[in-house]
Amino acid sequence: MRMNPVIARSFDPYLLPRVEDAGLNASAPPQQRWLDGWLVRFSPGKAKRARCINAVAPGRMSVAHKLALCEPVFEQAGLPLLVRITPFSEPAGLDASLEGMGFARIDDTRVMVLEEVSNIVAPVLPPGITVQPVGLEAFAQRVGALRGSPLSQRVAHGQRLSQSPVPFQAYEMRLDGDVVACGQFALEADLVGLYDIFTAESARGLGHASRLCTHLLAEAHRRGARHGYLQVEGDNLPARTIYHRLGFADAYAYHYRARNPAAA
Template structure:
């Protein structure tokens, strides 16, 4: 799951340190600017941490680690804590089956258009962070689909999916504030599920911050459950 989700959010730059993946973009979204310690590094743990720190410093980015809260990363998390790192932004990795709900009106495309980007940017608190996320969405690997719903010709809800190894990752779910709580996100996921089934996916995964209780309630209502969690480890 970690390997699939790492491939599912392509950064501008990706290098490897053994089984660790080093992602770098423009410094905003965590997934696009963090070390993903998926397996074992190619050197002793402290040396690997120092190599990651040097790699990010060379790119004028703060060192950031994204270990899953699983037994396999316990030693790394202990070493990070000993080096004055601390965790933030708890995030759930939720999984579930394809959603066979009503998807009436969902428009699917194989690339994000200006309407998709406009909804994404207009619902963001930080425009620079949102712009980096839109760039990442544009890099999603095929097979992929971009969904939107329109009301009176205006795009009001969006989402994207990319299929890899039987999994469909769901990304970029956004709804304009004045159109929330109308079931639009549910229809978007149903439309993306139909695409995913045709592309060979059997299951869906998505990532949502633990503080986003409305989104978690939506996903749980669609049958999704938390598989595991991760947090970002950084200094300061």
């Protein structure tokens, strides 16, 4: 029987559960409810973390019974039912149980951790490049436009950011006045999470993402951050290379289970 995803390397035993909790807090949408130990989220936005089941505690019901109760929630929201599987998912063996029920595995994702943000030094920006803060709803529109996301997803993203239980700070990087990259961070106690790091297609390969991430981390450290984290798709090798260079290391993996992968 397959186990749930495992932690990739040794870290402080208290740090990674805190990182997982911080990621859940930072991605919390208004549309969520608890069901027997499962955090059920059904936001219409792009981020799967905000429109899936997070199996946080084992609960008392069977997996099949809980899925049956979750299905109408996603149907009414017009969303496919997704289950996020992490090393912390409950009950143990959930991943194998879902596989046995015909749920396909999709979207291998890595959580990367930077153990000491204090090692990051604020970058010296080349001539013509500026980094400036931007409002959260404006940021959701900006990054959504760069991604080509539909308006409904941009609105849901802005709503989630503006109502987040942890504060976000969003930034744009401009070259001679044109936006070439954007990103934001969520700060919870001494943890900083990087989110929505995105470079315009025409400006990739020029070091903008690395400079922006360094700027965000240095600013978060100034505000009290000690440890950094982020989530990145496992096959996004260009982004993972940038994060490795900044000092991030793979901490653990997660993926999703879906009955209909094409609809996810």
